[in-house]
Amino acid sequence: MNAPRPQDPSNATHLSHDAVPRRLVLAGALGLAGTALMGARAAQAAPRVEGRILQTYLAAGGADVLGAAVHSEVKRRISHRNTYGQRFEHGVVWWGSGVGKVDLPRARVRLDTSPNFRPVRGVRDLWRTGDLDGCTPLEKRIVVDLGIETMIAMNSGGDPSIPGVDRHSYYISNAGENLEFYRGYVTREASRTSVGRVLGRVARSDAPVLVHCHAGKDRTGWVCDLMQAVAGVSREVRDADYLATLAYSGSTVELDWLAAAREQLVTDYGTVADYLVDGCGLSRTDLARLRTRLR
Numbered sequence: 001m002n003a004p005r006p007q008d009p010s011n012a013t014h015l016s017h018d019a020v021p022r023r024l025v026l027a028g029a030l031g032l033a034g035t036a037l038m039g040a041r042a043a044q045a046a047p048r049v050e051g052r053i054l055q056t057y058l059a060a061g062g063a064d065v066l067g068a069a070v071h072s073e074v075k076r077r078i079s080h081r082n083t084y085g086q087r088f089e090h091g092v093v094w095w096g097s098g099v100g101k102v103d104l105p106r107a108r109v110r111l112d113t114s115p116n117f118r119p120v121r122g123v124r125d126l127w128r129t130g131d132l133d134g135c136t137p138l139e140k141r142i143v144v145d146l147g148i149e150t151m152i153a154m155n156s157g158g159d160p161s162i163p164g165v166d167r168h169s170y171y172i173s174n175a176g177e178n179l180e181f182y183r184g185y186v187t188r189e190a191s192r193t194s195v196g197r198v199l200g201r202v203a204r205s206d207a208p209v210l211v212h213c214h215a216g217k218d219r220t221g222w223v224c225d226l227m228q229a230v231a232g233v234s235r236e237v238r239d240a241d242y243l244a245t246l247a248y249s250g251s252t253v254e255l256d257w258l259a260a261a262r263e264q265l266v267t268d269y270g271t272v273a274d275y276l277v278d279g280c281g282l283s284r285t286d287l288a289r290l291r292t293r294l295r
Helices: 051-059 137-145 178-187 189-203 219-230 235-243 255-269 272-279 284-294
Strands: 074-078 081-088 091-096 099-103 126-129 150-153 166-169 209-212
Touching: 051 081, 051 091, 051 099, 074 137, 081 137, 091 137, 099 137, 126 219, 150 189, 178 189, 178 219, 178 255, 189 209, 189 219, 189 272, 189 284, 209 219, 219 235, 219 255, 219 272, 219 284, 235 255, 255 272, 272 284
Parallel strands: 126 209, 150 166, 150 209
Antiparallel strands: 074 081, 081 091, 091 099
């Protein structure tokens, strides 16, 4: 089997220490899903761009890349630290925790403490990541400003508290060797039940959802593959998105592992819909709602 090439995790420019004081990490992302950055419209003059936000803005290419400021800078205190964000015509700039970040349509915003953080390809308002343990106040701010209101863990352990984000946990077992636990996503009753609860929670959410496990690649890769299949995303795109973990975090994933779970699903249930309804306990109403929600 010829594996698709993993996608480039970011086309954004990373600046050296000489470009901006302290460590500046730039990455791109989809435009902000309206949040605290959405202030009142400026009546006359364009909002000012100042301080660290200005330095990050200029380092990213300034008006040529980001356009003019749409709203004034918004300061928000998270976990006893100040964070700053400002929305522009073509993206968002953040500063906090000694780091500047840029959010552009051409690439995805990166989180330093969880490099596998990214949107799921081919679907709407769904993000995936590894553990966010140890995430910085700025990274929490980014999660909030992306509009994420629900975070679902499929591994053991707790998630950090992020303002306005509800946390849920549905454990899926990774016991055994890789092929064993991938097939177990289909054969193990407890894992199937958790899969159904994860997808049901996504189906009933109107805002962006973040799903994760420890590394954001196996359990997360399986549930994302299922939701992409429900939404009608092509096999080629699903495979590429699964393999993108290699480029984002460097963690090992192999299509043979994912294929083992897919084949087990066909053997035991025939179709993804029958697996989700008969095996995982997802109602047909929630299945239909999930399909609409993701497209």
